[in-house]
Amino acid sequence: MKRRDVLVAALGLVILWQAAAMLVNRSILPTPLLVARAFFSELTTGLLGEHALASLWRVVAGTLLSVLTAVPAGLAIGGSARLNRFASPVIYLLYPIPKVVFVPVILLFLGIGDAAKIAIIFLILFFQIVVLVRDQAAALPPQLFQSLRSLGAGRRALFRFVYLPASLPAILTALRQSVGTAVAVLYIAELFATQRGLGYYIYYNGSTLLNYPAMYAGVIAMSLLGLGLYFTVDWLERILCPWKFVS
Amino acid sequence: MIQIRSLTFNYSGHAPIFQAFNWTLNRGETWAIIGSSGCGKTSLLYLLAGLLKPTSGEILIDGEAINRPRPGTGLILQEYGLLPWSTVRQNAELGLRVHNFYGPDGRHAPQTGRASMDIMPWLERLGIAHLADKYPSQISGGQRQRTAIARTLALHPDILLMDEPFSSLDAVIREDLQALTLELCREQGITLIMVTHTIEEAAMMGKKILLLGAPPNTMPKVFENAQSGSAEFRHTTEYLEMCKTLRKELGNETS
Numbered sequence: 001m002k003r004r005d006v007l008v009a010a011l012g013l014v015i016l017w018q019a020a021a022m023l024v025n026r027s028i029l030p031t032p033l034l035v036a037r038a039f040f041s042e043l044t045t046g047l048l049g050e051h052a053l054a055s056l057w058r059v060v061a062g063t064l065l066s067v068l069t070a071v072p073a074g075l076a077i078g079g080s081a082r083l084n085r086f087a088s089p090v091i092y093l094l095y096p097i098p099k100v101v102f103v104p105v106i107l108l109f110l111g112i113g114d115a116a117k118i119a120i121i122f123l124i125l126f127f128q129i130v131v132l133v134r135d136q137a138a139a140l141p142p143q144l145f146q147s148l149r150s151l152g153a154g155r156r157a158l159f160r161f162v163y164l165p166a167s168l169p170a171i172l173t174a175l176r177q178s179v180g181t182a183v184a185v186l187y188i189a190e191l192f193a194t195q196r197g198l199g200y201y202i203y204y205n206g207s208t209l210l211n212y213p214a215m216y217a218g219v220i221a222m223s224l225l226g227l228g229l230y231f232t233v234d235w236l237e238r239i240l241c242p243w244k245f246v247s
Numbered sequence: 248m249i250q251i252r253s254l255t256f257n258y259s260g261h262a263p264i265f266q267a268f269n270w271t272l273n274r275g276e277t278w279a280i281i282g283s284s285g286c287g288k289t290s291l292l293y294l295l296a297g298l299l300k301p302t303s304g305e306i307l308i309d310g311e312a313i314n315r316p317r318p319g320t321g322l323i324l325q326e327y328g329l330l331p332w333s334t335v336r337q338n339a340e341l342g343l344r345v346h347n348f349y350g351p352d353g354r355h356a357p358q359t360g361r362a363s364m365d366i367m368p369w370l371e372r373l374g375i376a377h378l379a380d381k382y383p384s385q386i387s388g389g390q391r392q393r394t395a396i397a398r399t400l401a402l403h404p405d406i407l408l409m410d411e412p413f414s415s416l417d418a419v420i421r422e423d424l425q426a427l428t429l430e431l432c433r434e435q436g437i438t439l440i441m442v443t444h445t446i447e448e449a450a451m452m453g454k455k456i457l458l459l460g461a462p463p464n465t466m467p468k469v470f471e472n473a474q475s476g477s478a479e480f481r482h483t484t485e486y487l488e489m490c491k492t493l494r495k496e497l498g499n500e501t502s
Contacts, residue, residue: 157348
């Protein structure tokens with residue numbers, strides 16, 4: 001995909017939005033220009049930046065936490081047939097549950113602070129990463145291990161030279177697949193019992209202040225957050241997995 | 248010298264593949280191991296590599312019993328031995344990196360100190376220096392095996408074990424690599440043990456040929472093939488005779 005094509009698509013969407021706004025002609029769908037103006041003024045003089053940072057922090061913390069715990073778990077399960085026999089049925093049952101249904105439960109347990117929001121993101125990403133890393137580790141050909149062991153590699157070297165690099169693409173694929181969902185669920189989580197975060201900001205501006213341009217500015221910020229994370233994953237993949245991009 | 252003394256080996260729950268099996272190899276020899284599938288030739292190679300353990304009996308290399316991979320023994324498999332995320336250069340360096348990762352501990356790496364990480368002379372020797380920055384997915388099967396050979400030889404092994412290393416390659420490339428392997432082993436004074444399922448390869452490569460039959464193998468059946476080792480051997484009557492003998496023997500074993 002070319003950068004120019006993405007820009008053209010973005011421009012197309014803005015034009016479509018402008019047309020829809022003109023057609024609807026109501027305050028609940030302001031024009032892109034109005035929203036852009038609100039976005040920059042909310043960012044510079046308002047509280048949009050602060051709310052965005054709160055959301056960003058929750059996503060980054062939840063992501064890091066899930067990577068740091070799910071990767072070792074996935075590698076351990078994928079690398080050991082015995083552990084796999086116990087863990088896989090559990091994962092099989094828990095994996096398909098839409099994690100968003102746990103939002104009220106987690107809020108009850110962890111309360112109104114950041115911990116609850118981070119825990120929700122963690123939960124969504126954790127299973128996705130465990131499953132992909134596990135499958136990746138289990139799919140490594142045994143010949144790879146035989147030849148490395150014959151070179152003198154023990155457990156530590158196998159981890160360093162095989163398991164760790166092999167899990168990188170799986171982690172990035174998991175993040176790409178789930179980071180959007182994580183942001184979506186973060187929005188839900190931020191509707192409850194908090195006064196910080198983009199979810200709150202959007203809802204508050206839309207339903208209480210009836211400041212629609214500001215509400216849309218929040219929507220834009222949340223979209224940029226998701227898009228930014230998506231781009232970051234792409235960028236990381238190019239840096240960390242150059243072998244996937246050769247022909 | 249490699250000595251196999253009353254080796255018995257079976258995978259758990261299966262009948263023995265080797266039973267009270269004795270076999271002796273001398274330093275610098277070139278061996279081919281041939282047999283139909285399931286005869287235990289790969290198992291024997293893995294036992295020699297220290298990747299499998301004898302059920303009973305022992306394998307001695309220079310008087311030392313082998314229970315785990317030995318730093319001086321190199322192993323080259325048919326395929327999949329290269330890391331897909333590493334370039335040719337990084338793959339070839341892998342053995343040296345593993346050794347340096349542990350340091351000269353005598354277990355994972357030789358005690359003789361850190362090896363030079365300069366892999367380029369080996370890549371040049373194997374004719375793949377121009378591919379140093381390519382990934383395995385970008386090069387041919389023959390070039391991948393050259394990388395695996397460079398990786399193993401950079402560790403200066405005294406024993407080289409090969410498990411059907413050229414079986415997935417085209418005939419011309421295969422003959423090329425056979426000649427190169429023999430040349431390098433001669434040059435470096437390496438004892439070569441190559442498992443193959445093709446009669447022609449066994450006759451071409453092995454100055455001695457070990458034929459394994461239907462398990463359990465109790466006695467080594469060895470064929471002397473002293474004339475082999477050069478490309479011209481392929482055109483001699485001795486070669487054709489050896490192929491004929493092996494074919495007949497394999498036929499007897501499987502019928």
